[in-house]
Amino acid sequence: MHLAFEWPEDLQPPLPGQFFTFLPSMVDSSAGIILRRPLAFAGFEPKKNTADSYASLSAIAHSIYQIRGPCTKALAIQQAGSYIDIIASLGNSFPYPNREEKVIIAGGGIGVGPMLFLAASLAENIAIPQDHIENISKPLEFSGSSKEIKLVFGFRSMLLVPSFKESIGNSPIAKTWERLLSGAFIATDDGSKGFHGTVLDALESLKKTDKSARFWHVYGCGPEAMIAKLAAFARQNSLPAHLSAEQWMACGVGACQGCVLPTRRGGYLRVCGDGPVFEADAIDWEACL
């Protein structure tokens, strides 16, 4: 599902990796929901000034989500133009890669949302060779400058690969997402589309054929098990990696210490206040499973 909302002019634009919380006031009160729900940003369109100087299109923030419980269910049936109570932008963001690094963007399931945002944001700063956009059978590689971006997205089956054409038509963000998705290396657990296997299997396979694999900088977001494996993969191959974590949250702003994850050095870090993006080595991901 896709959520887009108008962004106030006086607020800094969100960065890839950051999230917001929404008040699920649309949920039937009999569900007894009392907490806000966090969602990651999946894209941002800055304000556009149209030819008519009196009209301008507001900035729009985007998120994609899966219907999992009463809140996302209620959100999904909201009318376009509804009011939504949001606190943003929260958390840290993905750091930019170093000049010599080759960017690997790994997304699993609905975790592709923030990774599409990261890819779009990095691609904006990198010349995109046309042949890669046309040739959708190859992984998307932006080799205009010294950087390359490879997207590797995994889903349980092809039915879960998001399709934005139907839901949001020909909007610029849908085009961006579709373009990124079509250029991504897709893996499905059941082999119904693309590579048969997990994101990790796909990465192992790509690593064998990529001579510059030692320059990889891995960025990832997805289910806990995938993140744990990504961290192990990065460690085994001595690659820098930044992974986005998920945890139940109460305050979302760093105050309540509720959404912590255990660190490898002992102690805990807050997903909302210290993350949600962590250096792969910082967190004891195995202990989170």
Next chain:
Amino acid sequence: MKNSIEDQNDSSGSFEPDLSIRIGSLTMANPVGVASGIFGYGEEYKELVHIDELGALYTKTVTLEPREGNPAPRLVETPMGLINSIGLANPGLECFLREKLPLLRNHKCAIIANIAGSTEDEYAMVIEGIEERLSLSEPLSKTGIDGYEINVSCPNVRDGGMTFGIDPVIVKRLTCSLRKRTAKPLIVKLSPNVTDIAEIARAAEEGGADAVSCINTVLGMVIDTDRMKPSIAKGIGGLSGPAIRPIGVAATYRVSRAISIPVIGVGGIARASDAIQYFLAGAQAVQVGTALFSNPHAPQEILSGITDWMKRHGVLRVHDINSMLK
């Protein structure tokens, strides 16, 4: 009519109620505070909340040594409630004095330091540490730490916390010992997880407390039936939110009739009418906790709702509401 102010103001309802309340020697500008553990030490929420407009900010618990807190996951939502087991995660007294206290001083509302310890001595050492620092730096500062809330009711730690708060002998002895170490208001935060909460409240009063907070979280547990294990790592945690409001109101009703020091109502307050229930039950002030998470503006909205209610009912002072229960 006892509570009428018609003889002091015109009857058009244009009077302004006096929202200030007194806890021991301390006057709070209004009766709505933010409960301990919700706001940290005030930094994280400062962009979202006008902290200066609060009656009081009750800090996250401070202990002598830093505490990492309990394993994750620490939270699970339940119908109209939240179970937490944070385990008093905090940076410890030294860091509190060095990094948090200077920032807390900037706020204009009353600052109440919530303190805990594994032993009775540790409680005393935390208060002594704060008192010493306050006397050294800016002794005439109006803000800083204006009082202490003694956490003898945390259900999520093995030593101290609730193990102290369920025993009236320990509560009295501890309060007595802390009373000797500070002239500032001492507020004992009561646990609802006892047979007779009024007995514990009496022990706090006898020990020299200036007020009691009523109540801390209620023991609760959620089990994930797919994984067949508890939803939070520690199994049992503390339930908060509207689910416990009737428990808090009943406890306030009983406690306020057992002691003569003020009762500060806590538990499931999300709207002005919730706070007014606590006032009618006998509370002189309230703390907003879990409701802040969904609505950071809750304290201001509650305060303005209380003001409207007082105007509508011709009530001049908050404590006058105590005697209005029919």
